[in-house]
Amino acid sequence: TQSHATKEKDSNQVLESCEEPKMACVGSSISFENSPTLAFPSISTADFHFNLEKASDIIVEKVEEYVNKLGNARLVLVDLSQNSKILSLVRAKAAEKNIDSKKFFTFVGNITKLYSEGGLHCNVIANATNWRLKPGGGGVNAAIFSAAGPALETATKAKAGSLNSGKAIVVPLPSSSPLFSGEGVTHVIHVLGPNMNPQRPNCLNNDYVKGCKILREAYSSLFDGFASIVR
Ligand code: AR6
Incomplete structure (x- = not known):
């Protein structure tokens, strides 16, 4: 409502x-x-088969770099299951750093239902998307496009027709979207991470030098996009 x-x-x-x-x-x-809050999934670590240890290092490194630049805004890493390996790796690694736990934490829940089912206000959510910025395909991309309805596809098309890996694009969500009215989400930030899955386009064939560089760029681009909304 x-x-x-x-x-x-x-x-x-x-x-x-x-x-x-x-x-x-x-x-x-x-x-x-x-506070303004960005909920984000772990980019590239499911369908795109990116190594979890390496991804968790990069998430913690990038959160540490950005969290204090964002004023009172919060960053929340989300996954569906209590047993999420990436959430426990990131929690353990973040605990070793001097990161304010009010400004960064992990949360178990469906990223499209964080307010209605989890009571967590997130005005911005990130999507691990595909290069065509198309609905479907499974994972968090399918869930977000489906929960947001056709308004997200239209708003996304108005911004861009495709995305390069390592990049993110901020899409304001029309108020007609159920994600806006029901969950309080005002923006979706699509992020394209590096792909290590041979069944998907632009596979990096386990080149983790390139892969890690692209994943770092992806998180920088995501957090810069969030910063541009918060400002
Ligand atoms: N809520 C929270 N987290 C989720 C949800 C959800 N509803 N669904 C999945 N996750 P993935 P990728 C977590 O595979 O590896 C798509 O088909 C999941 O457990 O969605 O970047 C796109 O179209 C994992 O931790 O993204 C691309 O082609 C994280 O979200 C491709 O997959 C990312 O998993 C992108 O693959």
């Missing part, structure tokens, strides 16, 4: 003015609950 988006807008305004009792100010520490 429209009411969620309205509710969220109101509480953001409250957060800025810091006046209401409902307000999430406790002493001088401001709650991050209504």
Whole structure:
């Protein structure tokens, strides 16, 4: 319904003015609950067969690089299962770094239902897409295009017809999309990661020198895209 988006807008305004009792100010520490939040899946590690150890190093490295540049905005790595290997690797590696756990954490849930099923407000979600920026194909791409309805395909086409690997593209989600009205998602950022799956286009044949470089570029491009929305 429209009411969620309205509710969220109101509480953001409250957060800025810091006046209401409902307000999430406790002493001088401001709650991050209504902060701009990017939920992102682990790029390339399922259908694209990218090595999980290497991917988890890169995720933690890039989060560490960006998290303090983003003000009070949050980054959340999401996966479907409690047993997700990539989530546990990233959690363990992030714990060894000096990363603020309010600004970066992992979350188990469907990225298209984070608010309705998980109570987590994420105004921006990332999609691990394909080079044609087309719906379907399985994984998180199929889930996001399906949950967002045709409005996302139209809005995506208006921005670009294809994407190079290592790049991301920010797509504002029309308010007619159920992801906007039901989940409070205002933007989808499509990201194309490196592909190690011989059954998919542009396979890198286990060239992890290239692959890691492209995955780093993909996360930089994703987080730069999120920063451009937050600003
Ligand atoms: N919610 C949260 N996480 C998810 C969801 C979901 N609904 N679905 C999958 N994941 P993948 P890739 C996690 O395969 O490896 C597509 O067909 C999943 O467990 O979606 O970059 C595209 O069209 C994993 O951790 O993306 C491309 O052709 C992560 O999301 C290709 O797959 C990424 O898995 C891209 O492959």
